[in-house]
Amino acid sequence: MANDSPNVAIITDDPGWHGQQLKQSLLKRGYQSCFVRLQECHFDLNADRAEIQLPGFDSLPAGVFVRGVPGGSLEQVVYYLDILHGLEHLSVPVFNNTRALERSVDKGMTSFLLKSNNIPTPNSIFSSNLHHINYKLREALDQHKKLVIKPIFGSQGKGVQLIENRSQYIDFDEMHGVMYLQEFIDAGENVGVDYRVFVIGDEVISCMKRAGESWITNVAQGGKVEAVELGETTQQLALEAVRVTGLEYSGVDLIRDKQGKFWVTEVNSVPAWRGLQQTTSLNLSEIIVDKFLDHCHLALNHDQRH
Ligand SMILES: Nc1ncnc2c1ncn2[C@@H]1O[C@H](COP(=O)(O)OP(=O)(O)O)[C@@H](O)[C@H]1O
Ligand SMILES: [Mg+2]
Numbered sequence: 417m418a419n420d421s422p423n424v425a426i427i428t429d430d431p432g433w434h435g436q437q438l439k440q441s442l443l444k445r446g447y448q449s450c451f452v453r454l455q456e457c458h459f460d461l462n463a464d465r466a467e468i469q470l471p472g473f474d475s476l477p478a479g480v481f482v483r484g485v486p487g488g489s490l491e492q493v494v495y496y497l498d499i500l501h502g503l504e505h506l507s508v509p510v511f512n513n514t515r516a517l518e519r520s521v522d523k524g525m526t527s528f529l530l531k532s533n534n535i536p537t538p539n540s541i542f543s544s545n546l547h548h549i550n551y552k553l554r555e556a557l558d559q560h561k562k563l564v565i566k567p568i569f570g571s572q573g574k575g576v577q578l579i580e581n582r583s584q585y586i587d588f589d590e591m592h593g594v595m596y597l598q599e600f601i602d603a604g605e606n607v608g609v610d611y612r613v614f615v616i617g618d619e620v621i622s623c624m625k626r627a628g629e630s631w632i633t634n635v636a637q638g639g640k641v642e643a644v645e646l647g648e649t650t651q652q653l654a655l656e657a658v659r660v661t662g663l664e665y666s667g668v669d670l671i672r673d674k675q676g677k678f679w680v681t682e683v684n685s686v687p688a689w690r691g692l693q694q695t696t697s698l699n700l701s702e703i704i705v706d707k708f709l710d711h712c713h714l715a716l717n718h719d720q721r722h
Contacts, residue, residue, distance in 0.1 A: 422450035425470055427500075428483035429453055433690055437701035438481060445705060447478075447714070454486060454496040468502050476503070479712035480510045482517060484686055487569060509712040512685050516662035520685040523568045524596045526661060530680055533660040535653065537680045538599040546588065549595045557582055562600035567591060571684070573634030598681065600631075604674030607631055610681070611646060611672070613654035614692055614700070616665040616707045620651045624695045635691035643695040650678050657683050664711055665704060667692075 424447050428435055431451045442449045450472040460467040470477060480503055485496055500514040510517075520526045524542035531537060541552045541563070556563055557579070565586065567575040578600060579586065588595065603609055608628040614621045625644040626633040633639040646654075654668040657680045667687030670678045689700045709715070 422448040422472055423478040424449040425452040425473065425477040425480045426450070426483055427452050427454055427480060427485070429455075429486055430484065434483060434688060434701075438483070438705060441699075441701045441705040444702070445709060447709070449481075452480075454499055455492075457499045459499070459502065466502070466506075468499060468506060476506060476508050478508075478714055479708065480508055481708055482510060482512060482686060485517065485521060511708045511711050512663045512665065513711075516664070517685050520661040520663060520666075520683050521569060523566055523570070523682065524594070526683050527596075527598070529660050530657060530683070533656070535657050535660065535680055536677065537657075538601055540599070541595065541597040544594045546595075549597075553579070553597065554582065556597075556599070562602075563597040564600050565591070565595070565597050568594055568596045571686075572636035572688075573632045573639075574636075576632060578631065601671040601673050601679050601681065603671055606672065606674075608633060609672075611644065611650075611670040611678075612641075612692060613646065613651065613668045613670060614666075614687065614689065615654055615658045615663075615668060616703060618655060618659070620646075620654060621703055622692055622696045622698060622700065623651075624692050626691070635688075639691070641691045641695050653678055653680065661685070665707055 424442055426435055426438055426449050428451055435451055439449050452470050452472065456471045458469045460469050487493065497514065497518055500510050504510050504514055519529065527537055527540045527542060541549060543549050563579045565577045565579060570576065575590065608631050610626055610633045611623060612626060613623050623644050623646045624641045626635065626639040626641050628637060628639045635641060650670065654670065657668050658666045661683050663685055667684040668680060669682040671681050672678050693700050
């Protein structure tokens with residue numbers, strides 16, 4: 417039964433629709449939640465034992481749902497991850513778990529994990545050495561390959577750029593000293609179409625097809641969504657991609673090339689589900705919250721008021 421003090425922290429700078437959905441679903445199950453900015457969390461290292469203080473909480477929460485990790489300087493980002501690691505150290509479950517968040521928030525590391533587990537993902541260049549990047553880039557372009565530059569912490573299709581020839585301007589500073597380029601997957605006449613597979617635990621919950629106004633399909637960039645049935649092999653591919661990253665839930669992006677082969681282009685550790693919700697009668701937020709509560713070993717206390 418819900419009492420007045422919050423027991424779940426939802427980490428976000430911008431609660432919006434997703435925050436409200438989570439709050440409602442948690443309340444329906446008897447849990448009060450509070451939105452928390454990592455910038456307002458503190459280590460308290462003045463007592464006998466180490467503590468972490470979260471705004472709005474008198475004691476540690478029963479669980480932490482991560483809806484976003486803010487950017488910032490290296491020190492700030494490390495600090496935010498320190499808070500999440502610290503909470504886990506103090507036995508507070510964090511969802512997705514911090515180690516998996518850390519690994520898959522970075523597109524280059526995700527590529528590494530996928531490749532090293534033989535999951536079909538586009539060939540990529542990932543380096544902080546400008547000479548190496550230029551050499552690999554020229555080599556690929558000379559072989560008539562196209563490449564997609566992506567900010568390693570990017571989301572919603574922001575900052576992705578298609579590189580097709582040597583004369584194109586690339587703003588290296590914009591990438592903060594680390595470059596990540598993926599080979600462009602040619603979907604033939606279906607260019608601008610990709611697939612999103614929403615995975616919770618070891619189950620595919622829902623799939624959608626996205627069609628972009630250009631080759632970029634993100635809903636945030638005007639992509640249109642529709643429900644789609646994907647074959648067993650493709651679903652297994654998405655499940656395997658999530659398994660190797662260690663995420664509890666995720667949205668996997670897949671592109672089908674013109675020969676019909678599926679490639680994993682991205683594994684999202686903080687996936688949005690607003691677009692997907694338009695394509696399914698399932699209540700995604702409730703399914704996610706059930707998995708969250710399970711991860712936190714919290715009972716489903718269905719609130720009598722609902
Ligand atoms: N290798 C690729 N080949 C073709 N299109 C791609 C490739 N990678 C990404 N895209 C397109 O760019 C979009 C954004 O890339 P993605 O890696 O998913 O980053 P974001 O985190 O911004 O969603 C994808 O939704 C897809 O439409
Ligand atoms: Mg994506």
